Amino acid sequence: MEPCKFFLHVDDGYSYCNTPRIHDGDESSEVEKVDDSEMARNFKTLDEGMGSGNGMTREVSLGGCDGSVLISGSSAERNALPNLGLRGFEVIDDAKTQLESLCPGVVSCADILAVVARDAVDLSNGPSWSVPTGRRDGRISLSSEASNLPSPLDSITVQRQKFADKGLNDQDLVTLVGAHTIGQTDCQFFRYRLYKFTTTGNADPTINQVYLGQLQALCPPNGDGSKRVALDKDSESNFDVSFFKNVRDGNGVLESDQRLWGDSATSSIVRNYAGTIRGLLGLRFNLEFPKSMIKMSSIGVKTGTQGEIRKVCSKVN
Numbered sequence: 001m002e003p004c005k006f007f008l009h010v011d012d013g014y015s016y017c018n019t020p021r022i023h024d025g026d027e028s029s030e031v032e033k034v035d036d037s038e039m040a041r042n043f044k045t046l047d048e049g050m051g052s053g054n055g056m057t058r059e060v061s062l063g064g065c066d067g068s069v070l071i072s073g074s075s076a077e078r079n080a081l082p083n084l085g086l087r088g089f090e091v092i093d094d095a096k097t098q099l100e101s102l103c104p105g106v107v108s109c110a111d112i113l114a115v116v117a118r119d120a121v122d123l124s125n126g127p128s129w130s131v132p133t134g135r136r137d138g139r140i141s142l143s144s145e146a147s148n149l150p151s152p153l154d155s156i157t158v159q160r161q162k163f164a165d166k167g168l169n170d171q172d173l174v175t176l177v178g179a180h181t182i183g184q185t186d187c188q189f190f191r192y193r194l195y196k197f198t199t200t201g202n203a204d205p206t207i208n209q210v211y212l213g214q215l216q217a218l219c220p221p222n223g224d225g226s227k228r229v230a231l232d233k234d235s236e237s238n239f240d241v242s243f244f245k246n247v248r249d250g251n252g253v254l255e256s257d258q259r260l261w262g263d264s265a266t267s268s269i270v271r272n273y274a275g276t277i278r279g280l281l282g283l284r285f286n287l288e289f290p291k292s293m294i295k296m297s298s299i300g301v302k303t304g305t306q307g308e309i310r311k312v313c314s315k316v317n
């Protein structure tokens, strides 16, 4: 992946490539056509079966939107450690196969990814939005590029820096990480918090004591590190504000999530979303999330003569 070009064409919107601009819900929208039928079905099946659809939301967040994360190969980005949890590449491949038979060389993998991420949220009763399209696919994917991706071990300072490097502020950070209201994580990404975390041999003291016992039962010290645990203990398939309540109450699963409560700027945003009046502030998260997603999914976008429209999402042409 080439270095991201942030806020490309912010003034005049996207400079769409010479492929048709695809409007949301537009009858002529090829990516939406596929999405409405087979892809949405795949999603539901995959979502129910193994939570695959959710992974796509994360993918879009990972360092750029030129589809590089989809390329397979030993040193490619999708094999880098922070990306090993990504699932559902099959959903993208399936959609691409259908689109290629319908209109070869028109819809990029990067655009499919952005639409799939939106649908993962929509299918979880979250907000929906129009995805600006016209991205082209990158031609390079190196696992070394993944080193600037967020890690679940990141402190708030590091998280803030990584987002700021992409032009995303604290509000975007908290809002986007709120995507952890859906989906799951492997025990291996947080188990270290449950045992011998402190120098005195105790668990991470920021974990709620009641929840600590539950997490220890789910992820015993020598148990299966790939066992899946909900990122939002209360409603893992519902896109709501309970993730923020969890963070407020010491029930964040990933260390990076819980650290949002340890900083005055991010904690006030968490508090705001968590709300005290039911429904009222939850609405705000639903409004802010699409805005931050659109902002994030414009990072590193390739247009015009840059990149290519990949024929198969898992490899460059």
Ligand code: HEM
Binding pocket: 051, 052, 054, 055, 056, 057, 058, 061, 084, 085, 086, 087, 150, 151, 152, 153, 154, 159, 176, 177, 179, 180, 182, 183, 184, 185, 186, 189, 254, 256
């Ligand atoms: C500081 C930033 C972030 C960190 C450190 C982080 C880390 C993680 C980790 C470790 C997992 C578990 C992966 C696995 O075990 O398979 C995960 C899952 C997930 N992340 Fe993030 N993430 C971040 C930001 C985001 C953003 C910005 C989004 C979307 C806008 C997002 C959406 C998701 C979703 C939907 C899942 C669940 C995937 C599934 O169920 O398979 N994350 N994240």
